[in-house]
Amino acid sequence: MKRNIRKFSSKIFVAIIALIVLVVCAVIAIFYYSLFNVRGEIGTLFDSMRDDINQTASTTINKYNDEMMEYILDGQANAIEFVMAEHNEDLNYLVHLIEQAYKRNIRATHLVSEPKPENEGKLSVQLMHEEGVDLNSSEVKYDIEILSTLQNELIYNVQDSIDKLRCYIETESGLLIMADKITKDKFEKDGSVKYATFRNEDWYIEVVDPKKMYVSNVSIDDLTGKQIIVLYKPYFDERGKKKGIVCFEFDVESISGNSWAVKDTNIYDIFVVDGDNNIVFDTSKLVYPNDEKTRTRSKNFLDKARANGTGIESYKFKGVEYKSYYTKLSFSDWMIFVALNYNTLKESISNLENILDNTNRKVYEEIDSDNRDFAKAILIFSFILLISAFFFAKLLANMLSVPLNKFTNDISKMDASDLKPVPVVDSSEELYTLSTTYNSMIAKMKTYVDNIEKITEEKESINAELKVAKRIQQDMLPNDFKDLYNRKDIDIYGMNIPEVEIGGDFYNYILVGNKLILIIADVSGSGIPASLFMAKTNALLNSAISWTTSPRTMLSYVNHELYKSNTEYYFVTIAIYTIDLKTRHVISVNAGHEDSIIIRKNGEVAKLKEKRTSPIGVSDDLRFEENEFDLNEGDTLFLFTDGVIEAVNKNEELFGESRLLDIIKVNRDKTIKELTSNIKNEIDKFSAGLEQYDDITMLALRVIDRNETYNESLVYNFEETFVGSYDIIDRIDSFLSQKLAVAYEGNVDKFKPYINKFEVCIEEIVVNILDYGYKKDEEKWIKMHVTIDRNDDKVTISCIDGGKEFDPTSVDEPNILKDARDRKLGGLGIFITRKFMDLMNYEYIDGKNVLTLVKYL
């Protein structure tokens, strides 16, 4: 089933889109939440502001409480009284100057004169008088001369003052000395100066108290039409007789100026009334209706106030609530009122609330409008964001996946047999790490693979060496038995199957004269060390055999030699049998080895009861007991190592001696090769499925009962002598082929594969004889004797010649692996012959060279 592989990039893409959508939604939600929150907070803020304003309003209203208003009233009254007190001081000073002038009789030389029309507009001191006053009388002149000294003072008072309109002195003698600007009003139509009138006026007459400053009620100035008031004081002579008055004339506004200035709000108004209840000034500028009702109300109010002197009165006028605070001024009958206008007060607060409400509404409108704009903006923004997110996500996904794809591609292209690092991905940190990690892994893998290859090579090399070692070891064993094949009296067969490639078992047989020495041995342990020890033992045995055939002597020598240099304490179990082939008498020594088995011709199978000695190699103090027994025709001697009987099966049972004896009994009539092979097969069957436990070695010798087996009629002998040169080679070839055909009764297939080998060998030998044996002019003959023994399929060719004695077997084998250039090719023919034939033997008998070749077909 094909697995549907989703692309990594599409996952990233979806993830990023989802993330961005989520973020946008969250941002919108937060913005809206915040906006509504702000709206609510603003509402709360305005509510709180309204509360604050109401709070402030009530505080403000409370601020204008009685105490406050009385304070204002006092302040205003004080201000007016202060001004009045100053004027009083000025008047006192003038009075003081006048009285001092009279007292000290200070007279002026420059006398004040009557105003002249041509001096109109000019500030000056002018002399006026009542009708009937005689300016030339001594009393009048005296007054003029004294008072003229005050001209500058009078001018100064007017000139320096912002509020004084006039300053003048009126005398009991009817004089009026006035400092002011000269106006037309001072003159009659005819240009004469108008007369003054004052001495009969009440206000002049009643001025008698020197300590008091008199204040006129408000009047309209005849000359200017302005509302004026006049302040005046009397002055006296030394006897205390009133001599006249000093007057300051003011514009009313100059008195109220301070009140105007102080009054900075229309929450309250200030007004002052004089002793006749005329309004001196009124900051409200209200126009009172001139009806009876109003006048009465006003009169009652003022009378009540005047009666109380100081107090508070609430009232309504023209729908406006007022609360008036009033008090009497100290310098006259004047009263001052401060009227608190509650309507204005409340109106201003309510105005404030209106402003607040308007502002609140506007703010809400602004916010709502902004919200709508923002909602639109958010929608547009979200749309743009999503579109760009789409492309951005696509880009990012590609950015991430392109190197990843490349990397994956590179990896998938990777071949196990060719480990190469992939190009390092440089665009992404993790991928970079991944690819470098991958590369280092690849590098490690490569090293690992190299190591494995190296190890495998080494192992193969070791295996190859082991194979060579095995071959060398097998070469030590006489595995082809061909040295004994031409014997008709015995049959011999050995088998060695090492547990590993090479083992510690070995067998050997050596024919020395007519004595056959059989050896079977087992070196403790197995593998290379055992095999080396085996090789050493074998070499020592071969050495011993060169000078003795006695098993005891051999073993004494070998044991001694092994013991001398056996640092690893290997030991060898060994049995040696020396058989005299003529007498078939056997002398044996068994050094710790398995008892051999003897199979008698009559079928009896038995272990040889031998005297035994310790294994060799580990002790120098050994006595080897010899055994002696005889073999008869048809008897078989079976030698083996413990690997045969100690083979185990799956149930961990031993193969065992009795099982071996049983198998031998069953197979006793078979050839020894078959016998041995069958034993091996039984062992294999027994331990089927298990690895071979130990080396398995068997060696069997049978004394052939020639009477029973050998058929003399199957032995063919041919002989012919050839004379000539190289041409005899062909003839000999033909002779051999012909005789083989005769012996095998035309069964060409039996020998045909060997014909070429025979021909090559014949040529080599014949050429050798012709070239080297005979002298050049000598008659050259070669007698060929061929024996074909079909019992053994053995072809024996003897070449007999009369040339000089020459042993071709003594020629050194050429080194076939040596380079051709350096190679001596002598002996090549003999070498070929030796390789092709099973046996080549040379004898020089009766002056003739006899070279015998044996070939088993």
Added chain:
Amino acid sequence: MTINKNESADSITISLSGRLDKLSSPELDKSMKEEIQKKKNIIFDMKDLTYISSAGLRVLLATEKENKANGKNTTIINVNSDVMDIFVVTGFVYMLDIQK
């Protein structure tokens, strides 16, 4: 034994048939001494060669040695099993360029 030669631009193919033995090898030896002068790669075609002895081996070896001294290769092709036995047993299989 018969010897056939087939010469091309850079090589000479020597086709041998019959037996290369003591008797016939001097003829091949003589023939090869001439061919070597041509300084060409030599190919022995042994398709029809049934027999060879040490005498024949010597000729082949001498040819190979001298040809190699000229910087030329000697190759043996189409060897039958009997002849191959000789090459194997003598070790010539390691010294001559024998192609199956």
